[in-house]
Amino acid sequence: MCAEPLVERKANRIECAAACGFVNYDNPIPVAAIVVEYEGKIVFAHNSAWQRDFYGIITGFVDHREGPEDCAVREVKEELNLDAGPPTLIGVYPFQQLNQIIIGYHVTATGNITLNEELDRYKLVAPEECVAWPTGTGYALRDWLRTQGIEPEMIKLR
Numbered sequence: 001m002c003a004e005p006l007v008e009r010k011a012n013r014i015e016c017a018a019a020c021g022f023v024n025y026d027n028p029i030p031v032a033a034i035v036v037e038y039e040g041k042i043v044f045a046h047n048s049a050w051q052r053d054f055y056g057i058i059t060g061f062v063d064h065r066e067g068p069e070d071c072a073v074r075e076v077k078e079e080l081n082l083d084a085g086p087p088t089l090i091g092v093y094p095f096q097q098l099n100q101i102i103i104g105y106h107v108t109a110t111g112n113i114t115l116n117e118e119l120d121r122y123k124l125v126a127p128e129e130c131v132a133w134p135t136g137t138g139y140a141l142r143d144w145l146r147t148q149g150i151e152p153e154m155i156k157l158r
Contacts, residue, residue, distance in 0.1 A: 028101045030062040032071040033137040035090065035106045035144045036080065041124035043080060048120040052158070055123060057137050072105040079116050082109035090144045095136035104140025131155045
């Protein structure tokens with residue numbers, strides 16, 4: 001507020017060096033992560049900005065004044081051009097590496113897949129053939145698969 005430098009006076013608390021009262025809470029960013037079920041399979045997509053050959057579930061930042069459920073439906077439409085049914089909450093997961101809170105949903109979607117500019121390819125995988133990974137979106141996928149009676153293999157990310 002006063003333009004003085006910020007300092008860490010206490011562990012994990014960044015505040016104004018001049019003690020004007022400003023505290024930078026660095027609140028995490030909410031992200032919707034969506035397990036999209038399409039024609040009985042799960043949609044995995046590759047983001048065109050990713051360097052490695054990794055496919056993930058659909059994700060998106062929750063916009064200002066938007067609920068995470070609305071974000072889930074919007075992202076499925078924007079990224080895949082599919083119409084999503086009502087989202088079902090899977091769970092909420094920390095993703096500390098990027099200071100995000102992952103809010104996992106499952107949707108059943110219909111239509112014809114058309115990727116937007118963010119994605120360059122996709123694949124459809126039968127639920128029983130899915131693998132998960134040990135980060136926020138991977139945990140959301142794992143937990144949804146468990147509701148289907150499937151215990152997925154957990155792979156390490158390189």
